[in-house]
Every structure is written in C-alpha cells, then in structure tokens.
Amino acid sequence: MLRHIVCAGLTALVLAVLPAPAAGQAPPLDGAVAVTTGSLRHDSPAFQEEAALDWHCLQAAYPRLRRMEADGQGRLWLHLADGQRVLYAAGQPAPPPRHPHGPEWDVDVRSSMRQLYVPDPERPPTPAGQSPGRRRSYALLQALYGSTARETASRVRRVSFFRQTLLLEESAARALQRVEARLAPLVAARPALRRYLKQSGGFVWRAIAGEQRLSPHAFGIALDLSPRLAPYWRWSALRPHPLQASYPTEIVTAFEAEGFIWGGKWHEYDIMHFEYRPELLCKSRLLLRRQQEAGATPASGPAPSPRP
Ligand SMILES: [Zn+2]
Structure with a gap:
C-alpha cells in the first residue's frame, strides 16, 4: 500500500x-x-x-x-x-532538561525518542537526566488521542485487569489485556505478585502531579498500580528509590512486552506508573539487538543516545 x-x-x-x-x-x-x-x-x-x-x-x-x-x-x-x-x-534535537519539570519536557517527536529505554531485566542507573520516555511530544499525543477532555474521553473504553475495571484508550486497553494474559500464570504461581497489581486509575483528565503539563493519564494511555507500595518521586526523598531495583521483573517484563514503559526507570521515578509507548520499546529492541549482533555489550550503564 x-x-x-x-x-x-x-x-x-x-x-x-x-x-x-x-x-x-x-x-x-x-x-x-x-x-x-x-x-x-x-x-x-x-x-x-x-x-x-x-x-x-x-x-x-x-x-x-x-x-x-x-x-x-x-x-x-x-x-x-x-x-x-x-x-x-x-x-538540532532538544537539549536535556535542566529541571525535573517545565516546558523542556514537551519536545518534538525525535527528541522524545532519543533516550534509549532499556527493557528488563536490565535496570540501568537513573542519575539526573536519565528518564527515558518521560519527555513527550504533546503534539503527537494530541493528534493521536485528542486535545480536549471530551475528545480523549471519546476514545477510551472499560477494560478488566485482574477483575478490576479501569478506563483506557482503545489500543492501550487491548495491550493491557495481553499483559494480563502474560501475567496470569505467573501470578497463579506466585500469588505474592498480586499486591503489586491493585489498579489505581487509568484515564483521567488531569495534569501531572505538581506540574502544568497534562498527564499521560489524560490521554488514556497510562495506569497506576498499587501506589501504597510503589511511590512517586515527589513523595519520597530517596534517590534512587530501592524499589526501582527490587520491583518484580515479571510485572515489568509483561508490560514492556506489550508496549508499556515503566516509570521506575526514570530519575523522577513513578514506580506505580505504566505508560503505553510502543514506539520506544520497538526502538530499543532493534537498537539493542543490533548492538548485540555487532558484538557490543548490551547497555547497562547510562543509555546511549543515537548519534546526532
Ligand atoms: Zn501514572
């Protein structure tokens, strides 16, 4: 075509x-x-x-x-x-943000994809500046999902996740159902995982906590799980938070396999947060595979940026 x-x-x-x-x-x-x-x-x-x-x-x-x-x-x-x-x-691509919030986090699509999101089991360190996927192109989000509460609400639907109901945009909802299918046998074998899977909100028209920018929740592409266990960076003085390393890899891997990034891989961590950004997982897998085929060590330190 x-x-x-x-x-x-x-x-x-x-x-x-x-x-x-x-x-x-x-x-x-x-x-x-x-x-x-x-x-x-x-x-x-x-x-x-x-x-x-x-x-x-x-x-x-x-x-x-x-x-x-x-x-x-x-x-x-x-x-x-x-x-x-x-x-x-x-x-030129947008320079790295100097502050944890502000307009520098709203960038063009190229800049939003430059920092490599490294999938589990790798958990690269998250020093300041290491927040792959946290910079977004709001122009792309609005073009895809709508720019008003009414428009984005028209694209969401109810989806079940371990017998809990939430609202997500249609493609993210389908992906979440596949995440559950991956996780269900793992949870059956290890019931302790259930405590990490209490859904606490999908679609809601709101700004990012403490910021002016819209949250990805406003586009119906994000969900939060077990916030009592999995904190947000503004709620804790710990940098990094120990749960960024110890959070169950079964859960992160299942989400990443279906196109969700995890906020536990950001310096401004949001450990409860999973966000449907399949383009980032696609890019990282292709780059990492190419790196491996070239005989290089898979990324484990700060993520490499593509060459300018
Ligand atoms: Zn969230």
Missing part, C-alpha cells in the same frame, strides 16, 4: 539498518514511507538512519501515521491519515 517513495536511498538504508523483525515485534516496512530529504538541513547519514528507525517504530506503533515528509524549510513532519501533521524534527 504505498504510496510514493521520494527518497529511495533512505528506504534502502532502512532495509539495511533494520534486522528482520521477530514474531511479536515491529512488522516489516510495507513501503509506505515517503520521505523527502533534499531540503533537510540535517541530512547526514546518521540523521537519516535515526529518522528511518524512528519512522519504522512510529508507523508500527501508530498505524494512523501515514508518511514522514520534509517541508522545504528543514523541518520533518509526520502526517496522519486524517490530515493532521506533527513535527518530527526541526534542527
């Missing part, structure tokens, strides 16, 4: 960069990428490689994205099926 490929060179690069996806991972490219790079300021091979990888994972995660296209002024945009467009990159 293509469309047109303006830059055949980039497509060839994509195919060269990406290994064949395994079952359950990102689907192969279907030729639906249309990218014009001639006028892009950052048209180096490294940028093109990064953009191609991001595009592959974005399209796999969000089928409503149809193409990535430059505008002739050095900006690269994501175009949605309904005609909306969202900024992927304009010039």
Whole structure:
C-alpha cells in the first residue's frame, strides 16, 4: 500500500539498518514511507538512519501515521491519515532538561525518542537526566488521542485487569489485556505478585502531579498500580528509590512486552506508573539487538543516545 517513495536511498538504508523483525515485534516496512530529504538541513547519514528507525517504530506503533515528509524549510513532519501533521524534527534535537519539570519536557517527536529505554531485566542507573520516555511530544499525543477532555474521553473504553475495571484508550486497553494474559500464570504461581497489581486509575483528565503539563493519564494511555507500595518521586526523598531495583521483573517484563514503559526507570521515578509507548520499546529492541549482533555489550550503564 504505498504510496510514493521520494527518497529511495533512505528506504534502502532502512532495509539495511533494520534486522528482520521477530514474531511479536515491529512488522516489516510495507513501503509506505515517503520521505523527502533534499531540503533537510540535517541530512547526514546518521540523521537519516535515526529518522528511518524512528519512522519504522512510529508507523508500527501508530498505524494512523501515514508518511514522514520534509517541508522545504528543514523541518520533518509526520502526517496522519486524517490530515493532521506533527513535527518530527526541526534542527538540532532538544537539549536535556535542566529541571525535573517545565516546558523542556514537551519536545518534538525525535527528541522524545532519543533516550534509549532499556527493557528488563536490565535496570540501568537513573542519575539526573536519565528518564527515558518521560519527555513527550504533546503534539503527537494530541493528534493521536485528542486535545480536549471530551475528545480523549471519546476514545477510551472499560477494560478488566485482574477483575478490576479501569478506563483506557482503545489500543492501550487491548495491550493491557495481553499483559494480563502474560501475567496470569505467573501470578497463579506466585500469588505474592498480586499486591503489586491493585489498579489505581487509568484515564483521567488531569495534569501531572505538581506540574502544568497534562498527564499521560489524560490521554488514556497510562495506569497506576498499587501506589501504597510503589511511590512517586515527589513523595519520597530517596534517590534512587530501592524499589526501582527490587520491583518484580515479571510485572515489568509483561508490560514492556506489550508496549508499556515503566516509570521506575526514570530519575523522577513513578514506580506505580505504566505508560503505553510502543514506539520506544520497538526502538530499543532493534537498537539493542543490533548492538548485540555487532558484538557490543548490551547497555547497562547510562543509555546511549543515537548519534546526532
Ligand atoms: Zn501514572
């Protein structure tokens, strides 16, 4: 189902960069990428490689994205099926945030995907600045899920999670059902896991606690589990919190396998928080696999950034 490929060179690069996806991972490219790079300021091979990888994972995660296209002024945009467009990159990526909150956490899509989210069983240290996935493109969230309470509410539905009911956006709800299917036999074998699985809220139109920005809960893509056990960074003086290391890997692994990131991997930790960001898991798996195939040690320290 293509469309047109303006830059055949980039497509060839994509195919060269990406290994064949395994079952359950990102689907192969279907030729639906249309990218014009001639006028892009950052048209180096490294940028093109990064953009191609991001595009592959974005399209796999969000089928409503149809193409990535430059505008002739050095900006690269994501175009949605309904005609909306969202900024992927304009010039240099956003610098790392200097404060734990504020406008620096709302970035373009490229910047939102630059810090590698390392899946379990790895639990990289979380010094200041290490919060993969906590920077978000609000333009993308709004384009995908709505920009008002009414719009986002129209996209959520009830979903059951271990006999508890919550509201989530449709694709996140389906993913949560798959998480439960993965977890159910593990919980049956180890009932002590149940205490970590008390749901405490999915969709709700609200800002992030202590901040102005909307919470991912406002888009219906996040849920909180057992907040009495699993704290939020503002509630504790501990940096890091010991539960960031000891939280059951069975739970984190099940969520990550279905496209949810875990807030326990952030410096500003949110240990109760799971957020549906399948593009980040897609990207990290492909990069880590490529690293392993090249004979490098899997990331265990601060996550590497793709080259600028
Ligand atoms: Zn949350």
